Amino acid sequence: MNPKLLPKIFFVVSSISFWGAMSATAQEIPKQEVQSKSVASVVHNSKLIREIRQLSQIEHPKTNAQMLVQSPAPSSEIVQVIGVKATPTDKGVEVILQTSKSAQLQITNRSTGNNFIADIPNSQLRLPNGDAFTFRSEKPLAEITEITVTNLDANTIRVTVTGNTALPTVELFDDDTGLVFGVVSAATAAQPPNKPASETPPQTPPSAQSDQPIELVVTGEQDGYSVPNANVGTRTDTPLRDIPQSIQVVPQQVIEDQQATRLTEVLKNVPGVVTGGRSPRDPFNTINIRGFSALSQTLLNGVQDRSIGFVGFGSNIERVEVLKGPASVLFGQGGLSGQVNLVTKQPLRDPFYSVEASAGNYNAYNSAIDLSGPLNDSKTVLYRLNASAGTTESFIDFYNQQEYLIAPTISWQISDRTKLTLEASYSLTQGPYDFGIPAVGSILPNPNGTIPRNRSLSEPDLNNAANGAFRIGYNFEHRFSENWQARSVFQTSLYHLRRNILAPLGLEDDLRTIDRGIENFKDDENTYNLDNYVVAKLATGGIKHELVAGFNLSRTDTTTSDVFSDTTTLDLFNPVYGNVTENFLPDFNYESRQQQLGFYLQDQIALADNLKVLLGGRFDIVNAQFRDLLNQTSDFKQAEAFSPRVGIVYQPIQPLSFYASYSRSFDLGASAFGTGLPEPERGTQYEIGVKADLTNRLAATLAFYDLTRTNLPTSDPNDPRLTILVGEQRSRGIEFDISGEILPGWNIIGGYAYTDAIITEDNNLPVGNQLTNVPKHALNLWTTYEIQSGSLKGLGFGLGAFYYGDRQADINNTVELPSYIRTDAAIYYKRDNYRAAINIRNLFDTDYFVSAQNLNRIIPGDPLTIQGTITWQF
Known part of the structure; x- marks a missing residue:
């Protein structure tokens, strides 16, 4: 078979698969009207993407001691949660659930042992852009093993906060930005004098002590073009605003919106980066950063790989990070004008x-x-x-x-x-x-x-x-x-x-x-x-x-x-x-x-x-x-x-x-x-x-x-x-x-x-x-x-x-x-x-x-x- 025909065959088969599957599932996808409100950031594979307001900065109309009780969403309507966002605060970690429309959700506590568990009926988790149908943050705090948000069944979302040795302290708030789960660090929770955090009795709200229903309003939308954290500048997940060097990230959403299939097409979004001395149609991704050639100054997941400049950008790339200026302090020789780091897509916990x-x-x-x-x-x-x-x-x-x-x-x-x-x-x-x-x-x-x-x-x-x-x-x-x-x-x-x-x-x-x-x-x-x-x-x-x-x-x-x-x-x-x-x-x-x-x-x-x-x-x-x-x-x-x-x-x-x-x-x-x-x-x-x-x-x-x-x-x-x-x-x-x-x-x-x-x-x-x-x-x-x-x-x-x-x-x-x-x-x-x-x-x-x-x-x-x-x- 002529190898030139393979992409065309692949295209035809994929198209048939796409339209066939669409026909089979068109009636299964619920249609919803959306009223979105801006909220803060998403965690992808435990990496924070944007900071949101801390608990101390939110004016809470109701606290966990006096939960807002409203009528639950009709059982016939499934509310889709399209985003889960999290960020550290001075008290611990905030987690926000976002839906595609304003809705009243009922939350039922199922906590047991070291696990704070909240079930949200009449809802379904549908995360966009390759995040599949789960959210997971590993070790957000010393005393927290992980936080997960996943579909328990076809119409129930389960939020789980797993503690190392004790039931975690979780505060629930109803805020304009959405449903806020405030996971409180043991170091900031109330403790008897001179008593270690691990021995402190769990300070849980009433909702975490029984099956009492709690109903809250959830609103929100997904992240897009802003990525405030990157690893390329320090080898740590540091906010860009804390790094004394110019770094720009081109996220997946930009690559998708522009349908960029070549590295040079992605990098046109980065000021100071231009095409070098070869054709952009050639496989060589020749680029200049700040006036100097950067053909061989490329990284793959933070590791130097000269061949990425020759061939390697493809559909497996999640985002592109550009560190401008000399970078030998972290990556050795090269990097006179900057480094281009390609971050690949990582495995997901749910299909x-x-x-x-x-x-x-x-x-x-x-x-x-x-x-x-x-x-x-x-x-x-x-x-x-x-x-x-x-x-x-x-x-x-x-x-x-x-x-x-x-x-x-x-x-x-x-x-x-x-x-x-x-x-x-x-x-x-x-x-x-x-x-x-x-x-x-x-x-x-x-x-x-x-x-x-x-x-x-x-x-x-x-x-x-x-x-x-x-x-x-x-x-x-x-x-x-x-x-x-x-x-x-x-x-x-x-x-x-x-x-x-x-x-x-x-x-x-x-x-x-x-x-x-x-x-x-x-x-x-x-x-x-x-x-x-x-x-x-x-x-x-x-x-x-x-x-x-x-x-x-x-x-x-x-x-x-x-x-x-x-x-x-x-x-x-x-x-x-x-x-x-x-x-x-x-x-x-x-x-x-x-x-x-x-x-x-x-x-x-x-x-x-x-x-x-x-x-x-x-x-x-x-x-x-x-x-x-x-x-x-x-x-x-x-x-x-x-x-x-x-x-x-x-x-x-x-x-x-x-x-x-x-x-x-x-x-x-x-x-x-x-x-x-x-x-x-x-x-x-x-x-x-x-x-x-x-x-x-x-x-x-x-x-x-x-x-x-x-x-x-x-x-x-x-x-x-x-x-x-x-x-x-x-x-x-x-x-x-x-x-x-x-x-x-x-x-x-x-x-x-x-x-x-x-x-x-x-x-x-x-x-x-x-x-x-x-x-x-x-x-x-x-x-x-x-x-x-x-x-x-x-x-x-x-x-x-x-x-x-x-x-x-x-x-x-x-x-x-x-x-x-x-x-x-x-x-x-x-x-x-x-x-x-x-x-x-x-x-x-x-x-x-x-x-x-x-x-x-x-x-x-x-x-x-x-x-x-x-x-x-x-």
């Missing part, structure tokens, strides 16, 4: 199944499945399986690409304190390269005319590449106590690239004929990464510390070979394909091994509730071995580097943070081999900024930075055959980003970046030249609105504008890419378990150039593209 199919112009077909649930009755062993297949053509001649992904994950909750997760994936992209067209005849005038934007400079049958990666690893976590935990992570990435391509080289003097060459290229890159660290919460007097200490050991083995041949030229204005000659000669063949051992220590210090300091440092020993198999030569380099980070955060009020930081990084890759000095490239950044939670669902960051790269290779003025490391480049800029919900149903993610990236020292290039593919001004804005009530409830609209200013196409600054604005739009409809959407990219069919690899490879952007998508969750 969850999703089928998605999409189709678009240029014969684009994609299908994906997402399956999850328990593998045993006790739900201690869970699985998740993501798989997808896609095929697409393009406006470019002879272009056809296929993409495949399969990603299984298994988690084992060995005990209430120990968890092991095994994760694997295989990604494969097959198809041609997009070489663009020369600047002369596209941006610059050509006496022969204008080169068609769809012109292929290759050959129909000599432009093929297979780009794949197999990844496997484990994540072992053990919590010794509430304040001490250890983590061990191991990840292997086996990357391979095979390409047989005919590529353009340079224009001849007639400005219509281009020279070309053929190459057969092979590259294998195997990376092994082991990271072990502990997290400890301590106190010295009134000063609180959160320590992270660990070591990292990694190795990358690379084998690369290439044979090359000049071949026939091509007339750009009257091309004749198929007349190709070959005379291959070996170009290069080498092996290399790079090893890294790093030790790191970080301390997040809370000097006061509104004054926090971050101190961190890492010491690395890196060596690189190189063998030239053609010339029978070898080389060895070793370097040591210390990478510090210092930051301070001051919060005059809790929602507002002023911060300043200093950080450094290193990278041996640029100076590992050849005649240069064995000193690594260094990056140094100073940053100040302000972060603000404008509301409890809308946050913004404003950052100013000065980033310098030093020890860059340049020619020795005394001997041009030699290289010395005195080159220097600098980037200064301003970045602003905002994301979250403005009003109920109205979401936004946007930003602005001013980037001035120039050469400041070099013996070959003019000082002051702008770096390539870096616009001084860039603006991104995407907003959606979803109707919240009435007969059109669930109907949503999206609109976005992405502006990029003039950029240099070459480092000599001889050609400039013109500025452009691209407009995207979307319309979608969500109802119960299904979602249908139409996404339009480049709505006004604007002609633009997205990037440049060199003066003979200027990459045009995609024209008007339309994609329709149907998703069903069950």
